[in-house]
Amino acid sequence: MQLALQLLLSGILLGGVYALAALGLNLIFGVAKIVNFAHGEFMMLGMYAGFWLMTLTGINPYWGSPLIAVAFFVVGAAFYWGVMRFTIYSTELTQVFATLGMSIALQNLALVMFSADYRTIQTMPDGRSSIDFGFVHLSSDRVIAFLFAIAIFVGVILFLRRTFTGRAIEAVSQDLMAARLMGINTQKIFLITFGLGIGITGVAGAVLVPSFYAFPSVGTFFVLIAFVVVVLGGLGSVTGTMIGGLSLGLIESYVGYFSPDLKEATHFILLILLLAVRPQGILGVKGAEKESLK
Amino acid sequence: MTLSRRQFTKTALGAGALTMASPWVRRASAAGDAARLGVLLPLSGPLASLGNDVRRGFELALQFVNEDGGVFGQDAELVTVDVPSSTEATSQATRLITSERVGVVMGSYASSISFAASQVAERNKVVYFEQGAVADDITSRGFKHLFRFIYPASELGGGAAKFTLDSVLPRIGMSAGDVKVALLYEDSFYGTAVGEGARKVLTEAGVNIVDDTSYSYKTTDLSPMVQRYVQLQPDVLLVCQYTPDGILFWRQAREAGLEVKAIVGNGGAHNVGDFADALGDDVNGVLNAGTSVYIDKAGLSSEAAETFTRFHGEHAARFEGRQPSAHTGMGFNAMWTVLRDILPEAGGMSSEAIREAAMALDKPIGSSIVGWGTKFDPETQNNTRAFPTYDQWQSRQIHTVSPSDLAIADIKGMPLPGWGERGDI
Numbered sequence: 001m002q003l004a005l006q007l008l009l010s011g012i013l014l015g016g017v018y019a020l021a022a023l024g025l026n027l028i029f030g031v032a033k034i035v036n037f038a039h040g041e042f043m044m045l046g047m048y049a050g051f052w053l054m055t056l057t058g059i060n061p062y063w064g065s066p067l068i069a070v071a072f073f074v075v076g077a078a079f080y081w082g083v084m085r086f087t088i089y090s091t092e093l094t095q096v097f098a099t100l101g102m103s104i105a106l107q108n109l110a111l112v113m114f115s116a117d118y119r120t121i122q123t124m125p126d127g128r129s130s131i132d133f134g135f136v137h138l139s140s141d142r143v144i145a146f147l148f149a150i151a152i153f154v155g156v157i158l159f160l161r162r163t164f165t166g167r168a169i170e171a172v173s174q175d176l177m178a179a180r181l182m183g184i185n186t187q188k189i190f191l192i193t194f195g196l197g198i199g200i201t202g203v204a205g206a207v208l209v210p211s212f213y214a215f216p217s218v219g220t221f222f223v224l225i226a227f228v229v230v231v232l233g234g235l236g237s238v239t240g241t242m243i244g245g246l247s248l249g250l251i252e253s254y255v256g257y258f259s260p261d262l263k264e265a266t267h268f269i270l271l272i273l274l275l276a277v278r279p280q281g282i283l284g285v286k287g288a289e290k291e292s293l294k
Numbered sequence: 295m296t297l298s299r300r301q302f303t304k305t306a307l308g309a310g311a312l313t314m315a316s317p318w319v320r321r322a323s324a325a326g327d328a329a330r331l332g333v334l335l336p337l338s339g340p341l342a343s344l345g346n347d348v349r350r351g352f353e354l355a356l357q358f359v360n361e362d363g364g365v366f367g368q369d370a371e372l373v374t375v376d377v378p379s380s381t382e383a384t385s386q387a388t389r390l391i392t393s394e395r396v397g398v399v400m401g402s403y404a405s406s407i408s409f410a411a412s413q414v415a416e417r418n419k420v421v422y423f424e425q426g427a428v429a430d431d432i433t434s435r436g437f438k439h440l441f442r443f444i445y446p447a448s449e450l451g452g453g454a455a456k457f458t459l460d461s462v463l464p465r466i467g468m469s470a471g472d473v474k475v476a477l478l479y480e481d482s483f484y485g486t487a488v489g490e491g492a493r494k495v496l497t498e499a500g501v502n503i504v505d506d507t508s509y510s511y512k513t514t515d516l517s518p519m520v521q522r523y524v525q526l527q528p529d530v531l532l533v534c535q536y537t538p539d540g541i542l543f544w545r546q547a548r549e550a551g552l553e554v555k556a557i558v559g560n561g562g563a564h565n566v567g568d569f570a571d572a573l574g575d576d577v578n579g580v581l582n583a584g585t586s587v588y589i590d591k592a593g594l595s596s597e598a599a600e601t602f603t604r605f606h607g608e609h610a611a612r613f614e615g616r617q618p619s620a621h622t623g624m625g626f627n628a629m630w631t632v633l634r635d636i637l638p639e640a641g642g643m644s645s646e647a648i649r650e651a652a653m654a655l656d657k658p659i660g661s662s663i664v665g666w667g668t669k670f671d672p673e674t675q676n677n678t679r680a681f682p683t684y685d686q687w688q689s690r691q692i693h694t695v696s697p698s699d700l701a702i703a704d705i706k707g708m709p710l711p712g713w714g715e716r717g718d719i
Binding site for chain 2: 003006007010014107108111115116117118119120122129130132137138139140141142211212213215216217218220221222225252253254255256257260261263264
């Protein structure tokens with residue numbers, strides 16, 4: 001019983017982290033219909049941002065997250081303006097090459113700038129790294145990352161539903177042509193979406209670095225998970241991303257306990273099963289994966 | 295930019311001519327038999343941290359040799375290529391040999407990379423010196439041009455298990471009959487082979503192995519494994535992990551409050567500074583089987599002791615005060631032996647001469663900065679005078695504790711105190 005509860009809670013915390021790691025990817029896909037293969041690398045940069053912020057200024061990434069969010073919003077917007085703007089009406093292949101190229105460039109840039117060492121930080125004093133309820137232990141850093149995930153998800157949902165810009169983003173995501181006819185400046189919406197998506201991804205990286213570690217190719221560890229979460233939850237669905245993340249976290253937690261060597265394989269098995277049975281994902285809309293801007 | 299047909303033809307002809315001419319151009323520059331060695335290491339990707347450590351060792355050895363007059367009367371030269379994983383190993387090894395025309399290839403730290411790359415070298419009859427990849431099978435393929443400096447994984451895993459039985463169990467007040475040991479290893483060539491070696495020794499000693507598990511080092515979460523051990527409560531955890539998964543596992547073990555009486559690692563994560571940085575004082579007390587450059591130099595020959603001091607001094611000076619890791623030491627040892635002993639003895643870069651010189655090399659134990667000697671087995675071409683040393687983290691520094699003639703400290707803090715209480719070790 002105690003074990004089942006421990007695995008349940010660990011799985012939920014892990015799922016929250018996975019959902020947070022995937023949200024930016026899904027947001028950009030949902031609106032711009034671009035699969036960002038450099039997603040993992042933006043997360044890696046977020047991790048380094050958290051690491052350097054703490055190392056150089058002593059501000060831990062939790063308190064520094066607004067700063068990181070703003071910085072990465074700018075990075076995301078610049079990425080759109082400087083690179084993706086030119087590919088937005090091109091074929092999917094062009095977009096894949098553009099984002100994949102960016103991914104390789106960023107990885108190597110990080111290697112040159114930060115070396116290949118594994119960097120991590122300790123935000124909790126010794127002995128405070130876990131919250132001990134007697135019968136279950138929870139990682140303090142994971143709990144905080146989970147709370148961040150909840151706050152960011154609620155924030156994003158409110159932003160999309162309640163603000164004018166948010167509704168414009170939803171409109172563009174639902175029907176680009178109609179949105180344009182209503183006078184929405186789609187370039188501006190794409191710019192904001194990229195900023196938002198990369199901003200969230202940067203924060204995800206920063207709040208993960210205390211419980212993980214940063215190195216130049218760490219993004220590749222997370223990007224596959226982010227893809228599985230997105231497909232699982234539903235392409236373009238924010239709530240679906242959370243559900244997808246939680247499902248994957250829970251499955252990993254139980255499979256990892258009973259059969260650790262199968263843990264990584266479950267990602268693929270799940271993906272294949274899902275594509276066969278329900279390709280639109282848990283909360284996805286049928287046909288979303290086929291929608292394009294043309 | 296649009297390209298007219300004429301421009302295109304010109305460019306294509308130019309590129310074609312260059313490609314066809316390049317072997318001769320390169321061959322001309324390689325004349326004079328300079329010692330030109332290919333280096334094949336993971337310098338980017340998840341294995342890059344230790345790959346770069348090895349490179350530092352290679353470069354330091356090259357620097358020393360060139361300062362002392364070089365090889366064949368001229369400066370030796372390294373051509374380094376980055377091989378992030380085994381996927382790139384074949385193509386990069388081919389490039390080094392056929393395009394860069396190196397006479398010797400030095401690699402490669404990761405067993406999976408070594409496996410693929412050494413095959414290319416063998417096919418092209420170029421001598422391949424493996425400095426640090428341990429999987430047993432690498433040298434069991436009957437290759438004539440492959441030499442390995444380090445001991446195979448079975449000796450590492452088996453050695454760690456013997457060390458646990460002989461030196462750890464008495465200190466935690468247990469015997470082979472009543473101790474519960476859990477085996478955990480990453481599932482590539484390296485971890486699997488170490489795991490097998492350890493399992494064999496433990497099974498022969500009649501030890502109760504309560505768990506025997508492998509996992510991918512690319513994982514993002516190891517808490518379910520930690521939970522297994524919380525439930526199974528092993529006394530000793532024998533693990534084989536690369537750095538990223540090692541850091542993740544022990545941090546999650548700390549968060550879950552997993553308490554064991556002893557932890558024995560097998561190289562990889564457990565003897566590098568990044569691991570200690572990630573765990574802080576909680577790294578103290580962790581034992582490791584592997585190689586060490588923190589040994590007692592009194593156990594070395596006078597020449598090796600002198601090189602040992604020069605190595606540590608110059609490493610700090612050249613790499614901004616950084617402490618050398620075991621992998622840097624092993625890289626240094628391999629490159630130093632090849633450039634100082636094997637190539638001068640061979641008298642040139644012909645593969646046959648280098649092979650004969652390597653076979654004839656006979657250096658006693660204690661003649662290198664890691665304590666080993668060098669004598670390649672005529673059958674397997676493994677170095678028969680390499681052996682694991684055993685270390686313990688004390689005051690956040692790795693200290694060799696066994697064998698006694700190389701030890702700089704005694705084993706302390708057994709059974710292991712709880713998390714957060716290891717500051718005094």
